[in-house]
Amino acid sequence: MSRAWAIFLARKECPMTDAPPFHVVFAIFDRITQLDFTGPAQFLCRMPGAKVHVAAATLDPVMTDAGFAIVPTISFDDCPQGDLLCVPGGLGVPAALAATPLIDFVRRQGAAAQWVTSVCTGAFILGRAGLLQGKRATTHWGYTGQLPLVGAIYEPARTVFDGNVITAGGVTSGIDFALSVIAHLHGEDVARSIQLNFEYDPAPPYAGGTPGTSPEPIVTMMRERFYDARAAEMEAALNATA
Template identity: 35%
Template sequence: MQVAIVLYPGFTSLDVIGPYEVLGRLPDTEVVFVAEHPGLVVNDLRSLSINAVASFDEVPNPDVVVVGGGPGQMEQMTNENLHEWLRKVDRTSTWTASACTGSMLLAAAGLLEGRQATTHWAGHEILAKLGVTPSKERVVIDGHYATAAGVSAGIDMALTLAGLIAGDDVAQTIQLIIEYAPEPPYHAGSPDSAPAEVVERAMKEISA
């Protein structure tokens, strides 16, 4: 099985590294980082780069496609080369997936029209304008599309896919190996649970 994870300048690291850590541990699986232009691709904090070993044309038939989000995603909303590749590989992929605002790129490519999907909590209105029914669920499965809410939810999405692809025992084994048992010190992981002043501060930082 081949998993293609999309990179572009300004991606959020955990959006792609979380799914990589999970899906890369599935039996007989090859993970390939792909980009429009192969080579080192720098993240949104400009302090970490991942090597995209292949161009879009070099990965024509992945079994699973994963698109992460990040500030750089906005520039990709009109990248027809990326959109064309997403539409092409989606025709034969078993799963087309996203983490965080990566679902906006799937929607911009026309893949999620009329479907339910999730994204980062700050992006629900944009997703709706793209013809998608936004959901507050952490992971949404609609057809062969799997979308995750913000950043860390990509791990949940990948574990969900691992279970659907290889069975619950394999997925649970991976979860144990990576010791994914979150116990955050604060209850500020969503706008519904975070203090109002924290939500306000977060919105200002996102909009800056």
């Protein structure tokens, strides 16, 4: 039995340990995509030693782009230094790029965190905070063309590691990113046990989910109806806050 696996089993039986907590900090803002946040949060909170902090500018409920709110657990001012910082994306990212308290918080946390991470378009907030310069990175497929605007080099992958910076692609990629981090820190057995715990065994009813695996007419329709305009909005926001 590996040491990491033994620690994991011991923690499940006896949560009180002498090990210092591993602080996982999520920086949230109005109109985040809740699954960008809740997907990895659900998995990372089961990682041995993890203590999750949901940080926002204030303790007021933060509206998601699904129409319901999430209540932060701590303010930016009171949040401890994270061992792992994660920034989710969402429809609110273009506006959030101009939110000085958020960008300053991400910059401060990112400067000292062991791991600096994002899900989906949260990559652009990392980039605006100066944390993606010269880094290989990914984001939601609809916005990959904008990554060079924050100094990043696009790499087509679901999860991209570059040093201590980890970026995940669109939305559900956040779960894969979380499992990859857990395996990196605690071994594959621990990651597999958490994967089994949540019965994460993706078997979608349709092939697709990426431009390369989806029918071309659907890709074209999604670009024309949604992502051409949203990418232009993101580019304008990035240029305005450069």
